[in-house]
Amino acid sequence: LSQIKTDDDTPGLATYDPGFTNTASCRSSVTYIDGEKGILEYRGYPIEQLAEQSSFLEVAYLLVNGTLPSKTEYEQWVHDVTYHTFVHENVKSFMQGFRYDGHPMGMLEASVGALSTFYPESANISDPDNRYIQIVRMIAKMPTLGAWAFRHGQGKPYVYPDNDLSYTANFLSMLFKMSEQKYEPDERLVNALDVLLILHADHEQNCSTNAVRSVGSSQVDPYSAVAAGIGALYGPLHGGANEAVLRMLRRIGSKEEIPDFIKGVKDGNERLMGFGHRVYKNYDPRAKIIKKACDDVFEVTGVNPLLEIAQELEKIALEDEYFIKRKLYPNVDFYSGLIYEAFQFPPEMFTVLFAIGRTPGWLAQWLEMVQDKDQKIARPKQIYTGDRGLEFTPASQRW
Ligand code: ACO
Numbered sequence: 001l002s003q004i005k006t007d008d009d010t011p012g013l014a015t016y017d018p019g020f021t022n023t024a025s026c027r028s029s030v031t032y033i034d035g036e037k038g039i040l041e042y043r044g045y046p047i048e049q050l051a052e053q054s055s056f057l058e059v060a061y062l063l064v065n066g067t068l069p070s071k072t073e074y075e076q077w078v079h080d081v082t083y084h085t086f087v088h089e090n091v092k093s094f095m096q097g098f099r100y101d102g103h104p105m106g107m108l109e110a111s112v113g114a115l116s117t118f119y120p121e122s123a124n125i126s127d128p129d130n131r132y133i134q135i136v137r138m139i140a141k142m143p144t145l146g147a148w149a150f151r152h153g154q155g156k157p158y159v160y161p162d163n164d165l166s167y168t169a170n171f172l173s174m175l176f177k178m179s180e181q182k183y184e185p186d187e188r189l190v191n192a193l194d195v196l197l198i199l200h201a202d203h204e205q206n207c208s209t210n211a212v213r214s215v216g217s218s219q220v221d222p223y224s225a226v227a228a229g230i231g232a233l234y235g236p237l238h239g240g241a242n243e244a245v246l247r248m249l250r251r252i253g254s255k256e257e258i259p260d261f262i263k264g265v266k267d268g269n270e271r272l273m274g275f276g277h278r279v280y281k282n283y284d285p286r287a288k289i290i291k292k293a294c295d296d297v298f299e300v301t302g303v304n305p306l307l308e309i310a311q312e313l314e315k316i317a318l319e320d321e322y323f324i325k326r327k328l329y330p331n332v333d334f335y336s337g338l339i340y341e342a343f344q345f346p347p348e349m350f351t352v353l354f355a356i357g358r359t360p361g362w363l364a365q366w367l368e369m370v371q372d373k374d375q376k377i378a379r380p381k382q383i384y385t386g387d388r389g390l391e392f393t394p395a396s397q398r399w
Contacts, residue, residue, distance in 0.1 A: 014381055020205075021278070026213060026375070030063060030364050031204040035279035040286065042202055043067070051289045056197040057081060057167050060139055060360035063202055064367060077136075078167075084140035085161035085170065088118050092158060095148050104149035104352050105234040111145045112138070113227030122221040125370050134222050135363045142359045143167070146352045147174035153348070168194045171356070176344075189343065192297045193353075196339065199286040199332060200354050202361025204279075208232035208239065212362045213369050214378040222366055229362045230355050236273075239351040239358075242333035242340070245274040246347050249306040249313075249337075258313055266322045274334030275317060281327035290335040301342040310338060 017023045032041040040047040043062050050059055061069045061077045069077060094114055098107050115138070116122055122134045148158045151174075159174045162183070169190045173183035203209070211232035216225035233239035252261050265272045277284060298304065314330055317323045340350045369375050 038282035063364040107149035109230040116223035143171035197357035200357030217378040242337040243347040246337040276328040286332040
């Protein structure tokens with residue numbers, strides 16, 4: 001791109017790095033990953049301990065604030081988030097305007113972006129109190145919007161938040177409540193979903209977080225920045241992979257078909273979805289925890305028959321030279337779809353669940369970015385490959 005710095009006015013050596021495989025875009029103290037060893041820590045705490053002993057709202061506090069909360073801080077945090085679960089009635093009308101068969105990620109992306117019009121003060125990102133309230137609002141309202149997008153697709157009336165329930169139980173209530181009676185989900189399902197949300201809460205500079213930071217670096221309001229993150233997460237190579245895994249398992253259909261499928265992957269016809277990761281060159285630690293959560297959920301819902309195919313697929317792939325050589329292991333998406341399906345979520349809802357889990361991470365990263373004095377507007381270089389200095393001929397003379 002350019003040569004070693006020759007004088008004070010030149011930027012010096014620049015690299016061509018599409019996909020940022022070898023370029024750090026920021027400094028961050030939110031999440032640590034060692035992809036070779038399969039380590040994931042939020043603010044220094046191992047994911048295994050958080051998944052086992054914490055709750056999603058406590059993890060959200062940890063990510064956003066940087067430390068674990070005291071009892072008073074936690075109670076205040078839970079109170080604040082619970083208080084903000086409702087959305088303006090006009091947001092409901094906005095949601096009702098979508099096609100019934102539209103993808104819920106499109107609905108979520110648009111409605112989160114639209115929240116900036118309901119909270120115009122969110123544009124004032126230099127005020128810490130204002131930042132705090134927008135962060136709380138977004139964490140609080142995301143399940144409401146996600147659940148309503150789901151019910152919209154099903155043609156069912158939207159369910160208002162039940163603030164007597166925990167964060168995750170309330171989400172299940174808004175999704176599945178079918179009568180006036182209070183919805184009381186099985187505790188094992190609530191806990192399993194809470195674990196899944198924790199596992200998705202942050203993952204350093206992944207595609208969607210990079211989108212949040214990149215858009216946020218223009219100093220736009222956080223709703224617009226997070227809407228950009230939701231857009232990035234929507235893609236099949238990122239959050240959409242768990243949906244793709246389920247479709248793939250269904251298409252394979254039986255264990256006998258696996259060798260043919262693997263051959264197609266090795267011939268380059270398609271990818272084994274839910275395998276491989278830009279950072280993990282070892283077993284994704286989240287995939288291990290999810291595998292265990294599968295057992296808890298299936299105890300309540302009965303075993304998903306696709307589990308057998310997934311397990312066999314994993315076994316065969318992990319023994320195959322193609323996958324070994326490229327260090328391709330199951331990632332978080334390989335088993336998560338099976339659990340979501342056991343909850344009776346349609347595949348298009350999987351990424352919505354991912355987005356709800358990832359919201360505290362996006363916001364923690366956004367907050368860190370707007371407070372970083374060295375942060376500049378994201379504006380990468382390019383290598384120009386087009387023509388130069390052409391002579392323009394007006395259309396009237398060309399046609
Ligand atoms: N199946 C088959 N081959 C694969 C797979 C896969 N899932 N993933 C990578 N490869 C191969 C590539 O074909 C390439 O082989 P080659 O060197 O012979 O050309 C090699 O492994 C390296 O692949 P890249 O695409 O360069 O790796 P990259 O780091 O860019 O991609 C990604 C990472 C996008 C996750 C990739 O592994 C993939 O497409 N996986 C399937 C989709 C998926 O599960 N995504 C979820 C990721 S986790 C998340 O976003 C939450």
